[in-house]
Amino acid sequence: MELLDNLALGFSTALLVQNVLYCFVGVLLGTAVGVLPGIGPTATVAMLLPITFSFEPVTALIMLAGIYYGAQYGGSTTAILINLPGESSAAVTALDGHEMARQGRAGPALAAAAIGSFVAGTVATVVLAAAAPPLASVALKFGPADYFSLVLFGLIVSIALARGTALKALAMIALGVLLGTVGQDIYTGTPRFVFEQRELYGGIDFVSVAVGLFGVAEILRNLENEQTRTAIVSRVTNLWPTREDRRRIVAPILRGTGLGAALGVLPGGGHVLASFTSYAVEKRISKRPQEFGRGAIEGVAGPESANNAAAQTSFIPLLTLGLPAHPVMALMIGAFIVHGITPGPNVINDEPALFWGLIASMWIGNVLLLLLNLPLIGLWVRMLRIPYQVLFPMIILFAAIGTYSLNSNAYDVYAIVFFGILGYVLIKCGCEPAPLLLGFVLGPLLEENLRRALIISRGDPSVFVTRPISAALLALAVAALVVAVLPTIRQRRAAVFTEEE
Amino acid sequence: MERRRSFPDVLAGGVFVLIGGAFVVGALGYELGTPTRMGPGAFPLLVGASVVALGLAIVGKGLVAGEVISFGPVPWRAVAAIVVAVLFFGFTIRRLGFVPTTAVTALLTTLASARVRLLTALAVAAGLTVASTLIFVVGLQLRIPLWGPWLGF
Structure with a gap:
């Protein structure tokens, strides 16, 4: 029962007082930013990353992870109460959740979301604990050529899942990879694209990129149409679902959990896809499909479970392969590196307490979230009344301070402006920001492994297709690209995304 | 489509x-x-x-x-205010020190909203300066001097 031993190690780490405390801080902050529209987990993690540098590595990662899955939780509250999804994956929850709230059934909707998320989080944590070790041992056999193909595969799958056109997503990835080349070359030490500025030798900090793309650009979007937020928040009464409700949510929660756990592993917004898919499945197999969109509790329970399960299992590629499935995961790679740990298959053997502690903390975090959300719902409702005029200066200021404190480098702060404006323009043109960040973080990995593989093969590029793992991954990458570009499949994919939107 | x-x-x-x-x-x-x-x-x-x-x-x-997307309005005022505020922060943090830089940056940022009133802006800037000094310098002990060399410190 190796799994039990490992989990015991994990819980003994995660239950240390400071770890429970920061897990609590993480899920609390996560819920808060999930509830508040206009600031998401990516910007929050980016801003708080510098603060965690003084922590123990495991404590830092527990808190950052808490922000991520806490935000998935909090997003549903806003979606149900004011029909404004705080997080993109909560957009589906708003369909039936808000309808239920308008019928005076906000309580059961919130309860269904919270219970579903808790069940899903628990199951997905077990999936993560069981699936990660075998995957990591496979990944240990990877050579540079295989890693190159894996990273390429990850990047391409992330466009197949992103919204918007595949061409633009591809261009965003390439642009991210390109911007990742700024700074000293790893093999020769030649400074590249630094304009003779010593401050740029270390490259552009990914925190600046994340804060610019997800913080500043988002604020500019929100300031386009200023309007006082409709603060008509329905009163939440009668939280506990009726017996009929309880009977109706069991199956959707279980199906949502399964779907979410499977889809969460995919790079690039697997949790958004999971919640949309779960909604479509529930609607199709329901005996009362006409109720969907008019306050069907299944339409809340299923997608919420799916998105929370996916949030947990999206840690699988990060912890086993060092591949981020979500922009927040990309930032967590940075957190690993700052603490001197290279994320990837070695983490599980080299840092078992950290690995299992992080996994165990997710279950603890889910318990904390359940306690935080149901009894304290009134507090979160009140938070929705914070005016945006107070909120956005706070975000900008904290972003600037946090980024500066990374290396005391003013160029990191200037980079926020650059990426904020670049991101704003490109988002307005229909480009998604997430692929750029993923490309930026993975770009150096791509270059390093490409060059290393070619050095080993003495310049023979056929190494990428003669090694079986590499060849299989490249074939999958090509398949994913074809799926993303082919018009017929694209239309069907668009249909999944736009259904009932 | x-x-x-x-x-x-x-x-x-x-x-x-x-x-x-x-x-x-x-x-x-x-x-x-x-x-x-x-x-x-x-x-x-x-x-x-x-x-x-x-x-x-x-x-x-x-x-x-092409894709049919409406480009929408550009909030020039917000773009200008935020760009100036963040550049100001980067340029003066070392020279003016934490407290004055934070206060001016916060004030500049509040101007991004077209509906801002002077009193609200001042209150928000003051509140954020106090809060961030407490959080970052007192609480997290970031090594940024509170007052910088330009002010004679």
Whole structure:
């Protein structure tokens, strides 16, 4: 029962007082930013990353992870109460959740979301604990050529899942990879694209990129149409679902959990896809499909479970392969590196307490979230009344301070402006920001492994297709690209995304 | 879906071509090396060329069969206020110190909203300065001097 031993190690780490405390801080902050529209987990993690540098590595990662899955939780509250999804994956929850709230059934909707998320989080944590070790041992056999193909595969799958056109997503990835080349070359030490500025030798900090793309650009979007937020928040009464409700949510929660756990592993917004898919499945197999969109509790329970399960299992590629499935995961790679740990298959053997502690903390975090959300719902409702005029200066200021404190480098702060404006323009043109960040973080990995593989093969590029793992991954990458570009499949994919939107 | 000439597509493609092109030009200035030992310029050249190609494809598609997206208004005031505020922060944090820099940055940022009133702005700026000094300098012990050399400290 190796799994039990490992989990015991994990819980003994995660239950240390400071770890429970920061897990609590993480899920609390996560819920808060999930509830508040206009600031998401990516910007929050980016801003708080510098603060965690003084922590123990495991404590830092527990808190950052808490922000991520806490935000998935909090997003549903806003979606149900004011029909404004705080997080993109909560957009589906708003369909039936808000309808239920308008019928005076906000309580059961919130309860269904919270219970579903808790069940899903628990199951997905077990999936993560069981699936990660075998995957990591496979990944240990990877050579540079295989890693190159894996990273390429990850990047391409992330466009197949992103919204918007595949061409633009591809261009965003390439642009991210390109911007990742700024700074000293790893093999020769030649400074590249630094304009003779010593401050740029270390490259552009990914925190600046994340804060610019997800913080500043988002604020500019929100300031386009200023309007006082409709603060008509329905009163939440009668939280506990009726017996009929309880009977109706069991199956959707279980199906949502399964779907979410499977889809969460995919790079690039697997949790958004999971919640949309779960909604479509529930609607199709329901005996009362006409109720969907008019306050069907299944339409809340299923997608919420799916998105929370996916949030947990999206840690699988990060912890086993060092591949981020979500922009927040990309930032967590940075957190690993700052603490001197290279994320990837070695983490599980080299840092078992950290690995299992992080996994165990997710279950603890889910318990904390359940306690935080149901009894304290009134507090979160009140938070929705914070005016945006107070909120956005706070975000900008904290972003600037946090980024500066990374290396005391003013160029990191200037980079926020650059990426904020670049991101704003490109988002307005229909480009998604997430692929750029993923490309930026993975770009150096791509270059390093490409060059290393070619050095080993003495310049023979056929190494990428003669090694079986590499060849299989490249074939999958090509398949994913074809799926993303082919018009017929694209239309069907668009249909999944736009259904009932 | 309706397909027609799309300004956002052309603009986005243009941005890609511009940035990709700049990197290509820059990369040509570095050693390219051989396939066995790739020089520092090879990878950026390869990726930069792909960005340019993808950008051109987006422009081309935008001219004949673009995505129909409405570009919407640009909040020039907000763009200006936030850009100035953040640049000010980066430039003066070392020179003026934490407290004055934070206060001015916060005040500049509040001006981004078109509905701001002076009193609200001052209150928000004061509150944020106190809060961030407590959080970052007192609480998290960031090593940033509270008052900088420009103020004679």
